[in-house]
Amino acid sequence: MADGSYEETELRLGLPGGLDKIVGANSYAGKRGFEETVDLKLNFAAKEENINDSVKPPAKAQVVGWPPVRSFRKNIMTVKKSGDLEDNEKGSGGGAFVKVSMDGAPYLRKVDLKMYKTYKELSDALGKMFSSFTMGKCDTQGMMDFMNESKLMDLLNSSEYVPTYEDKDGDWMLVGDVPWQMFVESCKRLRIMKGTEAKGLAPRAMEKCKSRS
Amino acid sequence: MAYSFPEEVLEHVFSFLSSDRDRNAVSLVCKSWYEIERWCRRRIFIGNCYAVSPDIVIRRFPEVRALEMKGKPHFADFNLVPEGWGGYVHPWIRAMSAAYPLLEEIKLKRMVVTDESLELIARSFKNFKVLVLSSCEGFTTDGLASIAANCRNLRELDLRESEVEDLSGHWLSHFPDNCTSLVSLNMSCLGSEVSFSALERLVARCPNLRTLRLNRAVPLEKLPNLLHRAPQLVELGTGAYSAEIRSDIFSNLTEAFSVCKQLKGLSGFWDAIPAFLPAMYSVCSGITSLNLSYATIQSPDLVKLVSQCRNLQRLWVLDYIEDTGLEALAASCKDLQELRVFPSDPFGAEPNVALTEQGLVSVSEGCPKLQSVLYFCRQMSNAALVTIARNRPEMIRFRLCIIEPQAPDYLTLEPLDTGFGAIVENCKELRRLSMSGLLTDKVFEYIGNHAKKLEMLSIAFAGDSDLGLHHVLSGCESLRKLEIRDCPFGDKALLANAAKLETMRSLWMSSCSVSFGACKLLGQKMPRLNVEVIDERGPPDSRPESCPVEKLYVYRTVAGRRADMPGFVWKMDGDKALSADGSGNKPREVVERLGSSYAINFCTWLSYSLQSVPNTDARIITCMGQRNLFC
Numbered sequence: 001m002a003d004g005s006y007e008e009t010e011l012r013l014g015l016p017g018g019l020d021k022i023v024g025a026n027s028y029a030g031k032r033g034f035e036e037t038v039d040l041k042l043n044f045a046a047k048e049e050n051i052n053d054s055v056k057p058p059a060k061a062q063v064v065g066w067p068p069v070r071s072f073r074k075n076i077m078t079v080k081k082s083g084d085l086e087d088n089e090k091g092s093g094g095g096a097f098v099k100v101s102m103d104g105a106p107y108l109r110k111v112d113l114k115m116y117k118t119y120k121e122l123s124d125a126l127g128k129m130f131s132s133f134t135m136g137k138c139d140t141q142g143m144m145d146f147m148n149e150s151k152l153m154d155l156l157n158s159s160e161y162v163p164t165y166e167d168k169d170g171d172w173m174l175v176g177d178v179p180w181q182m183f184v185e186s187c188k189r190l191r192i193m194k195g196t197e198a199k200g201l202a203p204r205a206m207e208k209c210k211s212r213s
Numbered sequence: 214m215a216y217s218f219p220e221e222v223l224e225h226v227f228s229f230l231s232s233d234r235d236r237n238a239v240s241l242v243c244k245s246w247y248e249i250e251r252w253c254r255r256r257i258f259i260g261n262c263y264a265v266s267p268d269i270v271i272r273r274f275p276e277v278r279a280l281e282m283k284g285k286p287h288f289a290d291f292n293l294v295p296e297g298w299g300g301y302v303h304p305w306i307r308a309m310s311a312a313y314p315l316l317e318e319i320k321l322k323r324m325v326v327t328d329e330s331l332e333l334i335a336r337s338f339k340n341f342k343v344l345v346l347s348s349c350e351g352f353t354t355d356g357l358a359s360i361a362a363n364c365r366n367l368r369e370l371d372l373r374e375s376e377v378e379d380l381s382g383h384w385l386s387h388f389p390d391n392c393t394s395l396v397s398l399n400m401s402c403l404g405s406e407v408s409f410s411a412l413e414r415l416v417a418r419c420p421n422l423r424t425l426r427l428n429r430a431v432p433l434e435k436l437p438n439l440l441h442r443a444p445q446l447v448e449l450g451t452g453a454y455s456a457e458i459r460s461d462i463f464s465n466l467t468e469a470f471s472v473c474k475q476l477k478g479l480s481g482f483w484d485a486i487p488a489f490l491p492a493m494y495s496v497c498s499g500i501t502s503l504n505l506s507y508a509t510i511q512s513p514d515l516v517k518l519v520s521q522c523r524n525l526q527r528l529w530v531l532d533y534i535e536d537t538g539l540e541a542l543a544a545s546c547k548d549l550q551e552l553r554v555f556p557s558d559p560f561g562a563e564p565n566v567a568l569t570e571q572g573l574v575s576v577s578e579g580c581p582k583l584q585s586v587l588y589f590c591r592q593m594s595n596a597a598l599v600t601i602a603r604n605r606p607e608m609i610r611f612r613l614c615i616i617e618p619q620a621p622d623y624l625t626l627e628p629l630d631t632g633f634g635a636i637v638e639n640c641k642e643l644r645r646l647s648m649s650g651l652l653t654d655k656v657f658e659y660i661g662n663h664a665k666k667l668e669m670l671s672i673a674f675a676g677d678s679d680l681g682l683h684h685v686l687s688g689c690e691s692l693r694k695l696e697i698r699d700c701p702f703g704d705k706a707l708l709a710n711a712a713k714l715e716t717m718r719s720l721w722m723s724s725c726s727v728s729f730g731a732c733k734l735l736g737q738k739m740p741r742l743n744v745e746v747i748d749e750r751g752p753p754d755s756r757p758e759s760c761p762v763e764k765l766y767v768y769r770t771v772a773g774r775r776a777d778m779p780g781f782v783w784k785m786d787g788d789k790a791l792s793a794d795g796s797g798n799k800p801r802e803v804v805e806r807l808g809s810s811y812a813i814n815f816c817t818w819l820s821y822s823l824q825s826v827p828n829t830d831a832r833i834i835t836c837m838g839q840r841n842l843f844c
Contacts, residue, residue: 065291065698066673067559067589067616068647072374072402073506074559099296105749108296115560129749 071097074112096184102130102161102192113184119176126163130192162198165190174201224253233258252276259283260718262300262324263743266772267308278317279343280309284324286721286766287671288696290348293723293764295749297779300324303333304777310337318343325349331356335363342394343369350376354405358384367392371399371424382407382430388415397424401450401481406430409438417442426450429483434462437469444472451481454508458488466492480504487514497521501548504529506555512538520545526582527551532568532589539572543579551585551610552576559589559616570597577604585610592623593650598632602639611636612647618674618699621651628652634659637667644691647671657681661688669694679706686710696721703761704731711739719768723747727765730758735767743770745778 096113109129116122163175166189175183175190218226227250230236240250255278259265262284270277284300286293302324309316316338326349334341341364346352354377360370361384382405388395395415400407409431416422422443427436431452440446456462466489470476476496485508500522505515506529516538519528525546532554534542542549554572558565570593577583583605593615602608622629629650637643637660644666648656652675660667661684668691676682683706685695695717703726714720714735729746732753736744746753747764 063618065288065293066618067556067614068291068673069556069559069589070290070374071292073555110292110296 281320320345325351328356335359353378361387369397395419399426424448440469448478454485478502482508536572549580553587556589595632599635602635608640630656654681657684682706723764
C-alpha cells in the first residue's frame with residue numbers, strides 16, 4: 001500500500017472530512033470558526049498532521065463512534081456465513097473487537113480490528129490511543145522481520161513498547177508475525193508491553209513463523 | 214385528615230399508584246404519608262446509578278421488590294466511554310442481598326455485572342423472578358449457570374445486547390428439571406451453541422413461555438421442534454435463518470409457524486435467505502413487531518414479507534429496504550408507529566443502496582400513527598424534513614443520522630437548520646431528538662424556543678459557538694439528558710447555565726472546547742453535581758487551565774463523589790486548590806483569574822468564599838470542589 005493512502009485513514013479527534021467539501025459550496029464561516037477555536041494542543045507522539053491540511057477526506061471508518069452504530073451491528077455485510085462463531089466478544093453480529101491494554105496505562109481500550117487493513121493503520125490508531133507508545137521498527141508491509149534476529153533483539157532490548165497479542169491457541173505472540181488477515185482472525189486480545197518484557201516471546205514467535213514459511 | 218384512615222387503608226390506596234411521579238408526589242403531602250408510602254414502595258427506578266447510593270435507597274425504601282437501574286452514559290454504546298469507567302452493580306447487589314431478601318426483579322442497562330454478582334443474586338434472593346441485562350458486560354456464561362441452577366421461580370432471563378464472555382453453551386443445561394416457570398428467555402446475544410435437547414426439554418416444560426429469543430447457533434431446521442413445543446409463543450427470535458434448501462425443511466417450518474397462532478413479534482433472522490421467508494407468511498397478519506435488522510435480504514423479498522404484515526406497529530430493518538420498500542411499507546402498514554432503518558454498510562464511502570430521504574418522507578405521508586423514528590441515510594434536505602414535520606406533528610422520538618458528518622442540504626447546500634427547526638416547531642410532543650448534518654447555532658435557537666417537551670437531545674459535529682449550547686440549556690424546560698460530541702461549545706454557556714444542570718440527569722460533552730479551568734469552577738460552585746473529567750492524556754493539571762478537556766460528564770447526585778473512579782496517578786495537596794502550575798495558589802486567586810474572562814453572570818460567584826479543595830484520593834480524576842456530603 002502506498003504511503004499516501006495512510007493519510008486518508010488516519011485517526012483523528014477532530015472533524016473528519018476536508019474543508020474542500022464545503023469550500024466548493026457556500027464556504028461556511030461557522031465551520032471554519034470551529035476549527036480555529038478548537039486548538040487542542042494534543043500531545044500525541046505522531047502528531048505531524050493538523051486539522052487543516054487534509055487533501056482527501058479520510059475514510060468514514062476512522063472517526064471513533066461515528067456513525068453511531070453499535071458494535072454488534074457493524075460489519076453486517078462482511079459477516080461470514082460459515083456458522084463458525086468463535087470469539088464471544090465479537091458477539092453474534094460482526095466486527096472484531098479486542099481489548100487492548102498497555103502496561104502502565106490507566107485504561108483498557110477496545111479496537112475493532114476490522115476497521116484497519118494493515119499493521120501500520122493499527123499502529124497509528126494505537127499510537128493515538130496510548131500516546132507514549134510507538135510500534136517500533138516495522139517494514140513497509142508492517143510485518144516484523146523475524147528472520148533477522150539481531151534486528152528483533154535490538155527492539156526487544158530497548159525500552160520501547162512492543163505490541164503483543166493472544167492468539168486463538170492462548171499463546172502470546174509478538175504482533176506482526178503473520179499476514180494481516182490471519183492476525184485479525186486469530187487475535188483475541190492485545191497487550192502493549194515494554195520490549196524487554198516481550199523478550200520471552202520472541203523465540204516462540206520465530207518458530208511459529210519459521211514453521212509457516 | 215390523615216388520621217381518619219388507618220394506615221392499611223392508605224397503603225391499599227397507594228398500591229394502585231404505579232408511576233414514580235405519583236408516588237413521589239404522595240410522599241410530599243405530609244410526614245405520615247411519606248412514612249406510609251416509603252414502606253410500601255416496591256419498585257425503584259434509578260436512571261443513573263451514581264445519583265444515589267445503595268444505603269440511601271435502602272434506608273428510605275425498606276421493602277423493595279424490583280430494581281431498575283442504568284449505569285454508563287449512552288455514548289458508551291459507541292465506544293466513547295473508556296473501559297473501566299464504572300457502572301459496577303456489585304455494591305448494589307451486596308447491599309441488597311442483606312436488605313432485600315424478598316427481591317424479585319433486577320433490570321440493568323449499561324452496567325458492569327460480574328459472575329460474582331450473578332452468583333450473589335442466585336444465592337441471596339429466594340423468590341427471584343426477573344433478570345434483564347440490557348447492554349451490560351463483565352460476566353460469563355458461568356454466571357448464567359448460577360442463575361439457571363438456583364433461581365427456582367425464574368420467570369425472565371433476558372440478556373438483550375449484552376456482551377457476555379461465552380465460555381460454553383452448557384449454562385442452559387443448569388436449569389433443573391423441575392423449573393417450569395419461565396415466561397421469557399432471551400439469549401440472542403450469545404455465540405455458543407447450547408445443548409439443543411436441553412433447550413427443547415426446557416421449552417416443553419414451561420407452559421407459560423411467551424418470549425423465546427434464540428441465538429444464531431440454533432439451526433433453522435431444528436426450529437420446528439421448538440415451535441411445536443411452544444405454540445403459545447407471543448414473541449419469537451429465530452436463530453440463523455438459513456439452511457440447505459430442501460422441501461422437507463421448508464414444509465416443516467411452514468407447518469410449525471402455522472401452529473403458532475399467538476405470535477406477535479419476530480426477530481433474529483441472521484443470515485436469512487429469501488427461500489425460507491414464505492414459511493412465515495401464515496403468521497404475518499398477526500405480527501405487530503418485526504426486527505429484520507440482521508437480515509441481509511434485498512428489497513423485493515423484504516417488501517413481499519413486510520407487505521403481508523398489515524398490522525405492523527414496529528419495524529426494524531436494514532437499508533436494503535430502500536426507498537421503494539418504504540413506499541410499499543407506507544402503503545400496507547397503516548398502523549406503523551415505530552420505524553428504525555439501520556445502515557448495512559456504515560463505513561463505505563459510497564452509498565450501496567437506493568435509500569434516501571424520500572423513503573422516510575413516504576412513510577411519514579402514509580403512516581398516520583408514526584411517532585418514533587431512527588433513520589440512517591446519506592442525504593437529507595430541509596424540504597424533506599419540513600414535509601415530515603408537517604405530516605407527523607405527533608412525533609415523539611426523531612433520530613436522524615446522516616452518515617457523513619456536517620453534510621448540508623444536498624439540494625441547496627445550506628445547513629439543515631430550517632428542517633430540524635420545523636421538526637421541533639411542529640412536533641410539540643417531541644421527547645427525544647438526535648440530529649446530524651450541517652447545523653449552525655440557528656437550529657439551537659429553534660430548539661430552545663420550541664422544544665419544550667424535549668427530554669433527551671443528542672448533538673454531533675454541530676453549531677458555531679457557545680450560543681448554541683446556551684439556547685438549549687436556557688430554553689429546553691424538560692431537558693433531562695444532553696449528550697454532545699465534537700461541537701465548538703465551551704465554557705461560557707456551560708457556566709452561565711450551571712444551575713440548569715441540577716435539573717437534569719446528566720450532561721455529556723466530548724471533543725468540545727470546555728476548559729479544565731471551567732470544569733474546576735463548575736465543580737466548585739455546584740456541590741450537588743459530580744463534574745467528572747475523562748482525559749486519557751494524563752492529569753489535567755499537567756496542561757494549561759485553558760486547555761480543553763477530552764470528555765466531560767456532569768450529573769446530579771445526592772451520593773457525593775463516587776469511590777470507584779479509575780484514575781491517573783496525580784498529586785494533590787489537601788489544603789490548596791488544584792492549580793495548573795502546581796504552585797498552590799490560594800483558591801480565591803485562581804477563581805479571580807478565571808472569573809474575569811467570563812460573562813457578567815458569574816460575578817456573583819466571585820464573592821463566594823471558596824473552600825479549599827479536599828484531599829482527594831490520588832487515583833481520582835474528578836474535578837475539584839466535589840465534597841462528600843455524607844462523610
